[in-house]
Amino acid sequence: MEEKKVETLKERLWRIVFEAETPLGKAFDVVLLWAIVISVIAVSLESVDSIREKHGQALKVAEWIFTILFTVEYLLRIVLVRRPWRYMTSFFGIVDLLSCLPTYLAFILPGAHSAMVIRVLRLLRMFRVLKMVGHVQGGETILRGLMQSRAKIFVFFFAVFLFSVLAGTLMYLVESGAEGTHFTSIPISIYYAIVSITTVGYGDMVAITTIGKILTAFYVLTGYAIIAVPTGIVTSELLKNRFGDPSSEACPGCGANGHLPDAKFCRKCGHKLH
Numbered sequence: 122m123e124e125k126k127v128e129t130l131k132e133r134l135w136r137i138v139f140e141a142e143t144p145l146g147k148a149f150d151v152v153l154l155w156a157i158v159i160s161v162i163a164v165s166l167e168s169v170d171s172i173r174e175k176h177g178q179a180l181k182v183a184e185w186i187f188t189i190l191f192t193v194e195y196l197l198r199i200v201l202v203r204r205p206w207r208y209m210t211s212f213f214g215i216v217d218l219l220s221c222l223p224t225y226l227a228f229i230l231p232g233a234h235s236a237m238v239i240r241v242l243r244l245l246r247m248f249r250v251l252k253m254v255g256h257v258q259g260g261e262t263i264l265r266g267l268m269q270s271r272a273k274i275f276v277f278f279f280a281v282f283l284f285s286v287l288a289g290t291l292m293y294l295v296e297s298g299a300e301g302t303h304f305t306s307i308p309i310s311i312y313y314a315i316v317s318i319t320t321v322g323y324g325d326m327v328a329i330t331t332i333g334k335i336l337t338a339f340y341v342l343t344g345y346a347i348i349a350v351p352t353g354i355v356t357s358e359l360l361k362n363r364f365g366d367p368s369s370e371a372c373p374g375c376g377a378n379g380h381l382p383d384a385k386f387c388r389k390c391g392h393k394l395h
Contacts, residue, residue, distance in 0.1 A: 135201045138194075139371040153194065157220075157243050160187035188224040191240070195221055198376065207375035207390040216242045270354045277350055281318065288340055289314035292333060299329040318344040 140146040160183070166172045167180045195217045199205045208214045220240040267274075289311030296304035303326040304310045313326045317340040328334045371378045374392025386393055 131201060134197070135373070138198060138201055139376045154244060156187060156190060157240050160184070160191075161241050163187070184224060188221055191217070192221045202374065202376050204374040204390050204392065207377075211375060211377060211389065213243070213376075216240075273354045274351055277354065281347065284343075285314045285318055286311055288318065288336070292328070292336060295330055295336065296328060296333045299333075302329055303327070314340060317341055318347075320344045320348070 136143055137145045137149050163180050163183045167177065167184070173180070198208060198214075198217065202208045209218070216239065220243060223239075290307055292314060293304050293307050293310035296302050296310070304313065309326075316323055316326075317337055320341055322341075328337045372387035372390065372392050372394060374387055375390040377387055377389040384394060
């Protein structure tokens with residue numbers, strides 16, 4: 122009887138921590154999101170010298186309060202989930218761990234606590250809390266398109282790199298003999314070619330000769346012509362994928378969500394869904 126009561130309590134806690142469908146579960150996530158936002162603001166303010174001098178002690182106390190809160194929450198997730206290792210090695214599991222570690226590492230590595238801004242990644246949970254699962258699905262579709270087109274993108278960027286090497290070498294041959302030139306070596310000239318082709322134009326280097334200016338204009342126009350190529354590659358892959366809107370149901374095994382409406386098993390760990 123006692124064992125059954127413990128299991129019931131564990132199940133109830135699991136629904137609060139991992140689900141956003143119940144009032145308590147949603148309230149838990151909303152409070153957690155606010156804590157994340159405030160903790161990130163506190164870390165950012167601590168990097169300002171004038172604020173750190175006046176309120177440094179208060180910010181450190183707040184830092185430890187949030188760290189302990191997130192540590193307890195992380196350990197609670199490990200205890201409640203049926204497959205802890207799946208959760209710990211998942212994206213959110215790693216982010217949850219990294220959001221706690223910097224404060225403890227600061228004892229060994231001074232300044233490590235600044236890395237706590239990684240907590241901002243935990244705000245991705247807001248899409249599930251606010252019933253915006255479709256937005257998460259849209260992000261996953263984009264990532265899937267990028268992964269499926271990675272071979273084509275690699276070939277494209279490699280071709281652009283080869284063109285940049287040739288363009289930079291040509292600029293070196295044209296500009297290296299000019300008085301007051303910035304093109305003192307081929308690597309620096311390749312850097313200039315890349316900046317010109319990508320139309321960034323930092324302005325730290327300029328062509329002096331007439332031929333060099335003509336080449337620069339050609340590189341910039343070429344950059345405008347090829348900059349849309351990777352977008353077209355990814356778009357073509359995105360059009361190949363059509364998925365239904367995923368549900369916000371969390372897996373009892375690893376806590377992952379975003380499953381398709383008709384899914385019977387978790388897409389991450391294979392555990393049976395409710």
